[in-house]
Amino acid sequence: MKPQLDLIRRTVLALFLREMKTRFGKYRLGYLWCLLEPLAHISILLLLFGYIMHRSIPSIPFPLFLLCGVLPFLMFNQIVSRSLNALDANQGLLSYRPVQAIDLILARTLLEGVIGTVVFVLLLLGLALTGQTIALDQLPTLCGYWILLLLFSFSLGLLFMLLGHAYPESEKLIPLLLKPLYFLSGVMFPLALVPAPYQAYLLWNPLAHALELIRHALVASYPAGHVHGSYLLLWTLGLLFFSLLLYKGRANALRRS
Amino acid sequence: MIRFENLCKSYKTPAGRHYLFRQVNLEIPSGKSIALLGRNGAGKSTLLRLIGGMDRPDCGRIHSDKTISWPVGLSTGFQGSMSGRENVKFVARLYAKPHELAAKVGFVEEFAELGRYFDMPLKSYSSGMRSRLGFGLSMAFDFDYYLLDEITSVGDAVFRQKSAALIQQRRQHSQFIFVSHNIQQLRQFCDVALLLDSQGLRYFDDIDLGIAQYRAENHV
Known part of the structure; x- marks a missing residue:
């Protein structure tokens, strides 16, 4: 077991460093885009809704609210949507025997996780510098939800990679299905504001739970009575188990041309 | 066998x-x-x-x-936007221990004789240069086949x-x-x-x- 784990560790690290080089290499400002992209995203939402929402969510400062929605969601989206064609895009890498298909998703999750976390911390620091008080007494809880979200993204990414390989059409369909998820996950509105019958439907979505829980962990006064960590945990474990099982069954077929 | x-x-x-x-x-x-x-x-x-x-x-x-080595062909496993050195480093990370990394890269650099091209993107290589890099890269590691x-x-x-x-x-x-x-x-x-x-x-x-x-x- 030990040498195998070591091989996976080395492979994932090699893929991680490689992805890091290729992801922003072609852009002029390079890694700065990690920061600029979500910043632009948040700024636009802030401009659009800032005034209205500010009055309707008294429990949390609006920029902080957006930050806790946009960043985790973008992180999830990066991992999941680019997993669909992970095999096609990296076919050449699979010629090296140590590289397994699952390593591609692991490395991607790790890279997006690191980028997302660093950017989140930087933007939080930025907010703190502009006079926003940020309470960190729930830091372990926050980290827990953050890791759970990453694990959830990894599991879904793995599933999507298998789907994309078995049914190439899914590369067209799944991005379409992912688009409404942006609205259904409450990136730009708090679920507490959604009227009763509709709120229950939105609460089927584990991603909505993740975003609300992250907000609650940062701002204790933010209402989170309607969301549950255990729901997110169950979804994540179930999906992880299912994806891994499916991967085990399909591992040979993934290599067959 | x-x-x-x-x-x-x-x-x-x-x-x-x-x-x-x-x-x-x-x-x-x-x-x-x-x-x-x-x-x-x-x-x-x-x-x-x-x-x-x-x-x-x-x-x-x-x-x-x-x-057994990977099949060493003209295009296997290379990333066009990365330089020869970066491509070599990637494979060396897969097949060699961390402390051997520099030696492996050095071997390929010396054997392939690509000069300045070693640090240029792979898509600028001719097929002859690709073959030099690919062959040299595989030879940097010990395989039975x-x-x-x-x-x-x-x-x-x-x-x-x-x-x-x-x-x-x-x-x-x-x-x-x-x-x-x-x-x-x-x-x-x-x-x-x-x-x-x-x-x-x-x-x-x-x-x-x-x-x-x-x-x-x-x-x-």
């Missing part, structure tokens, strides 16, 4: 299933370098990919107790000579599986032959017999 057990491989094509191998049973003894003979499209590269573990058979299996897919035929004369010398030296403890249309070269480096054509896969324990058969059947 490399053993094929009930090996089958086919492809789905619009015109129906195309069979490359049906129930092949063969054993190639240790210590023999192998020439893969066959016309274009006979399935030589597919066989290399199967041996290299990159592709999986429909049924049966390939068994070996030796370490190296799988070479027409890689030695594109370089210039200087490089061909240099790689021939290295292959001869390596053959003292490693073996090669060659795909090449250069019969002279195959005769120089290989001991046995696998002939791949419409009659399936046939093994010749003498390279000259294999080449003679190949020539007779194709009138060349």
Whole structure:
């Protein structure tokens, strides 16, 4: 077991460093885009809704609210949507025997996780510098939800990679299905504001739970009575188990041309 | 030793299933370098990919107790937007211990003689330069079998000579599986032959017999 784990560790690290080089290499400002992209995203939402929402969510400062929605969601989206064609895009890498298909998703999750976390911390620091008080007494809880979200993204990414390989059409369909998820996950509105019958439907979505829980962990006064960590945990474990099982069954077929 | 057990491989094509191998049973003894003979499209590269573990058979299996390189071809596993050095580093991270990394990169840099191109994106390389990098990269690691897919035929004369010398030296403890249309070269480096054509896969324990058969059947 030990040498195998070591091989996976080395492979994932090699893929991680490689992805890091290729992801922003072609852009002029390079890694700065990690920061600029979500910043632009948040700024636009802030401009659009800032005034209205500010009055309707008294429990949390609006920029902080957006930050806790946009960043985790973008992180999830990066991992999941680019997993669909992970095999096609990296076919050449699979010629090296140590590289397994699952390593591609692991490395991607790790890279997006690191980028997302660093950017989140930087933007939080930025907010703190502009006079926003940020309470960190729930830091372990926050980290827990953050890791759970990453694990959830990894599991879904793995599933999507298998789907994309078995049914190439899914590369067209799944991005379409992912688009409404942006609205259904409450990136730009708090679920507490959604009227009763509709709120229950939105609460089927584990991603909505993740975003609300992250907000609650940062701002204790933010209402989170309607969301549950255990729901997110169950979804994540179930999906992880299912994806891994499916991967085990399909591992040979993934290599067959 | 490399053993094929009930090996089958086919492809789905619009015109129906195309069979490359049906129930092949063969054993190639240790210590023999192998020439893969066959016309274009006979399935030589597919066989290399199967041996290299990159592709999986429909049924049966390939068994070996030796370490086998990846199929070293002109385009395998390189990322065009990364430099030669970065590509080499990536593979070295996969196959070597961290403290050997610098030595491996140094070996490839010296052997491939790409000069400034070593730090330029791979998409700016000519096919000769790609082959120098690909061949040099595989030679940086110790395998029992190296799988070479027409890689030695594109370089210039200087490089061909240099790689021939290295292959001869390596053959003292490693073996090669060659795909090449250069019969002279195959005769120089290989001991046995696998002939791949419409009659399936046939093994010749003498390279000259294999080449003679190949020539007779194709009138060349």
